Amino acid sequence: MSLDLSNYELVWPTELLVSEGERILRSASPSWETKAKWLMTESLAGTTAVADFEEVRSQKAASDDPWPPAVSGWGAPRAGMDKRDWFTELIQRAPEIRHAAAPRPYWPQRHDSGLSHDGSTPRDSRRDFTRIIREFADNGYLVEAFGEECVDDPDELPDASEVIDQRLGIPDLWPLAPESWDQDTFYGLVEVFHDLVSRPRMRRFHSYNACGWHHSEFHNGPARALYRWRVNNLLREAGIGYELAVEGEDLGRLVGVTDVARSQLMHRALSDSAPDITGRIRHAIALFRGRDTSAESKRSAIVTLAGILEERRSLIKEKVGRPDEGALFEIANRYDLRHRRTDQRGNYDEAFLDWIFWWYLATVELTNRLIASRNLD
Numbered sequence: 001m002s003l004d005l006s007n008y009e010l011v012w013p014t015e016l017l018v019s020e021g022e023r024i025l026r027s028a029s030p031s032w033e034t035k036a037k038w039l040m041t042e043s044l045a046g047t048t049a050v051a052d053f054e055e056v057r058s059q060k061a062a063s064d065d066p067w068p069p070a071v072s073g074w075g076a077p078r079a080g081m082d083k084r085d086w087f088t089e090l091i092q093r094a095p096e097i098r099h100a101a102a103p104r105p106y107w108p109q110r111h112d113s114g115l116s117h118d119g120s121t122p123r124d125s126r127r128d129f130t131r132i133i134r135e136f137a138d139n140g141y142l143v144e145a146f147g148e149e150c151v152d153d154p155d156e157l158p159d160a161s162e163v164i165d166q167r168l169g170i171p172d173l174w175p176l177a178p179e180s181w182d183q184d185t186f187y188g189l190v191e192v193f194h195d196l197v198s199r200p201r202m203r204r205f206h207s208y209n210a211c212g213w214h215h216s217e218f219h220n221g222p223a224r225a226l227y228r229w230r231v232n233n234l235l236r237e238a239g240i241g242y243e244l245a246v247e248g249e250d251l252g253r254l255v256g257v258t259d260v261a262r263s264q265l266m267h268r269a270l271s272d273s274a275p276d277i278t279g280r281i282r283h284a285i286a287l288f289r290g291r292d293t294s295a296e297s298k299r300s301a302i303v304t305l306a307g308i309l310e311e312r313r314s315l316i317k318e319k320v321g322r323p324d325e326g327a328l329f330e331i332a333n334r335y336d337l338r339h340r341r342t343d344q345r346g347n348y349d350e351a352f353l354d355w356i357f358w359w360y361l362a363t364v365e366l367t368n369r370l371i372a373s374r375n376l377d
Contacts, residue, residue, distance in 0.1 A: 003052075003089050009100035012043035013229050020201070020222055021091035025084070031202065036087050038203055042139060045100045049090070056086045125238035126178035126186050132230050133176060133193055140200040140215030141223050151209045167192050187242070187254055187291070190231060194244060194252040199223035224252060242291055249282035255289040262358060269365045272372070280304050281364065288357050298353040305360040312367045319370055328363065331356060 010017065017039070024035050040049045081089075136142060147157035160174035168188045181189070199222045200215030228244045235243055242254040247270060258266075269281050287293070287301035309316070309328065316328065 003086065003093065005090075005093060005097050007048050008097050009045040010043060010094075010097050011045050011100050012226060014094050014097070014099075016222055016225050016229075017043045018091055018094050021087070021094070023201075025088055025091065033083060034204075035201055036083075038201070040090075044097075053083065053086060056081060056083045124178065125234060125240060126181055128234050128238070129186070129190065129231070130176045130178045132234065136193075136197055136223075136227070140203060140213065141197045141227075143200060143215045144198040144218045144220075145196040148214060149211075150206065150214060151211045152206075163196070164189075164192055167195070190244070191253055194224055194227055194231075197223040197227050199226070228252065245289070249279075249286040250290060254291045256291065256293070258289070265358070265362060265365060269361055269368070272365070272368045274371075277308055277364075280308060281361075284357075284361075295350050295353060298350070298357060302353065302356050302360060305357070305364055308364055309360060309367070312371075315367055315370060316363075 020039055020043075021036075024032050024039065027035070029035075037050050037053060040053065041047070044050075137146075140148070142160075145158070145163055146160045147155075149157065161172055164173045165171045168185075170185060170188065173185070173189065176189075178186070198218040198220040201217040201219060203213050203215045206212060206214050225246075228246055232243045232246075236257075241257050243257050245251050245253055245255045247267065266285055270278060270285070273281055281304075284301040284304040287297045287304070290297065306329070313329070320328075
């Protein structure tokens, strides 16, 4: 029988569990079981999955036992299944595992007392962010940046406040004190910790003098993906109109939230463009959606996209035909976007810039598809 996944709940993005799990399965290292348990400890709620995994016999034990015991119960493996088989099935079927949901509202929330889940004060995104950072720190995600204490190796560790100060230019921010932050400090810390986190793929327990867990084999890619997922969920629930960019030149920086369709358009434009075009599109998107964007930066973004379309004008003429093709460039030429002449129109609402940007970006994506179709012929 297959694994019963009904008692497992994900606290990670599904694709991140799959990518980290597949990496473990590609390894022939004897430590793969330790890494697998650490991955399940992090990515799945509670200890159920790890307990089920530990009940499965190792491959050697399974092959040495001519009379394997019958197995039954929650998460029980099928006959002949060893630990690698069990973990392989878990990773292959990860899309079937449901995500952990927030508990149903408790009395204070149901009766509008204005209390948080811990029964203290109204929910504050700054305090919730601090909890996220504390969890990352507890799991070793800041060890590469801040170091880790050990009774056997009492070297002086970096000053965490100085590490943050070097990046953000604000002293004395560690330990975190959310009640003292203004908005700029809060948003700055959101971006700084994106660049500081790094996932330890291995940990070992140092029992001497109750030293604790030590972490190693760091990689910032999965850590940053998890960080963006956690923080963006927090910002969304708090009704904050920014999110950490998940791709582009402004990766890991706060950008204005847009709808799903436009986010998908940006992704296609970035992923499907030729290498000589991708960098310019990344730059245009970063100019347009930055938290400190202005009318001038939006104009610059439009000019960048217009330049790409100019280079593809013959393709547009071929597929669209005259004179319709000219309408695409008339906007850029008649309004003060590119040439900024005195005879151009300059008195228009900034929403007009948003419209042109998305129109031009969609046209770049269209020409990408036309080029790809022509190459297939």
